[in-house]
Amino acid sequence: MKKTLIALAVLAASGAAMAQSSVTIYGTLDVGYGKLKGGKFGLQNGETYGLFNAPVTAKDGFNSTSVIGFRGVEDLGGGLQAKFNLQTGGFDMGTGGTPLAFSREANVALAGGFGEVQLGRSSSIAAKAMGGFDLNGTSGSSALANAGVSAVTWYGSSRRSDQLQYTSPTMGGVTARLGVTLKGDAAANGNLTAAQIADNKDRVTAAISFANGPLAIAAVVETKNSASANRDAFAIGASYDLGVAKIAAAYNQRENKNAVATGYNQFAAIPGSTYGGAAVGGGEGYSLGVSAPIGAMTVGAQYANNSKSKVKATELFANYALSKRTRVYVDYVTTSGTNAVAAAALSTPASTPAAFSLSQGGSDAVPAKTGTFGFGVVHSF
Numbered sequence: 001m002k003k004t005l006i007a008l009a010v011l012a013a014s015g016a017a018m019a020q021s022s023v024t025i026y027g028t029l030d031v032g033y034g035k036l037k038g039g040k041f042g043l044q045n046g047e048t049y050g051l052f053n054a055p056v057t058a059k060d061g062f063n064s065t066s067v068i069g070f071r072g073v074e075d076l077g078g079g080l081q082a083k084f085n086l087q088t089g090g091f092d093m094g095t096g097g098t099p100l101a102f103s104r105e106a107n108v109a110l111a112g113g114f115g116e117v118q119l120g121r122s123s124s125i126a127a128k129a130m131g132g133f134d135l136n137g138t139s140g141s142s143a144l145a146n147a148g149v150s151a152v153t154w155y156g157s158s159r160r161s162d163q164l165q166y167t168s169p170t171m172g173g174v175t176a177r178l179g180v181t182l183k184g185d186a187a188a189n190g191n192l193t194a195a196q197i198a199d200n201k202d203r204v205t206a207a208i209s210f211a212n213g214p215l216a217i218a219a220v221v222e223t224k225n226s227a228s229a230n231r232d233a234f235a236i237g238a239s240y241d242l243g244v245a246k247i248a249a250a251y252n253q254r255e256n257k258n259a260v261a262t263g264y265n266q267f268a269a270i271p272g273s274t275y276g277g278a279a280v281g282g283g284e285g286y287s288l289g290v291s292a293p294i295g296a297m298t299v300g301a302q303y304a305n306n307s308k309s310k311v312k313a314t315e316l317f318a319n320y321a322l323s324k325r326t327r328v329y330v331d332y333v334t335t336s337g338t339n340a341v342a343a344a345a346l347s348t349p350a351s352t353p354a355a356f357s358l359s360q361g362g363s364d365a366v367p368a369k370t371g372t373f374g375f376g377v378v379h380s381f
């Protein structure tokens with residue numbers, strides 16, 4: 001009798017375990033040496049100039065962001081699945097220091113024949129639709145980001161909080177995406193001020209992508225979240241793989257129409273952005289890129305031009321695959337058209353998020369013609 005009860009208990013425990021989600025631990029680790037123009041070589045140096053020596057300029061990898069994540073899936077039957085994804089923010093491989101908050105991915109989704117519905121924080125729809133047209137993977141040397149013409153950096157971030165995202169099934173190479181962020185999420189529990197109620201808007205993002213064989217095309221639009229400060233943003237892009245080389249082109253109109261060529265444009269202080277700063281980014285422009293495989297190596301070049309801020313960036317890169325999960329890289333970007341910014345003590349604007357501590361120091365010095373260089377190794381698991 002005891003043996004029978006033990007056997008039944010083991011079977012019950014086994015069945016319960018089988019019903020749980022299968023969980024995968026994954027991540028990307030990037031470590032290498034870098035240098036800013038006017039600065040010194042150092043481990044994990046050179047990712048950005050930044051306008052503040054604050055958490056936004058944390059050394060989390062020159063080519064890729066170093067992260068650890070957990071994702072899982074459960075089969076609910078009838079073709080329906082439940083999914084989750086938790087991914088940490090970038091951390092410094094030079095010191096091991098990391099904020100272990102799940103600031104890049106924190107979401108749950110239901111997926112089936114209808115597509116996928118996701119709730120929480122995730123990569124923006126613009127990043128998912130347009131990221132592939134940056135041929136070096138929106139690295140720290142990205143010409144598109146440095147010139148301020150990357151759709152991945154709309155509102156200063158490749159992530160969106162408090163968003164409902166829908167992704168359609170792929171049919172004939174076509175995938176549609178839709179995202180909604182309600183203006184009530186601009187403040188905790190929707191406790192907006194009268195001014196916020198009058199000015200804030202629900203934000204809607206829509207994208208359509210086509211990928212079939214060597215050709216890929218995408219378009220995305222994101223409505224403004226502020227009636228007074230921003231405008232609707234849109235981007236289109238295309239790439240074609242010739243076999244011997246891949247070419248890509250994109251055009252981007254940012255959410256902020258203002259364009260002042262001050263410092264580093266990627267994390268400029270724009271209404272609704274994730275990061276604060278003293279400069280104003282924005283504008284619009286185009287990018288062109290080409291990459292070519294040479295055995296296990298891929299080399300490439302990209303050029304980006306912000307026609308409003310007059311900032312131009314040129315990028316050269318090379319990646320050598322040691323395996324499917326490990327590669328070494330060399331990245332370089334030079335940017336012209338920016339205004340020089342002298343190093344100064346931090347003067348905290350009222351719009352600066354609380355995360356920017358005075359103890360972090362002042363603004364970085366930025367030369368009129370910026371340049372960054374880095375080389376290292378990336379391992380994915």
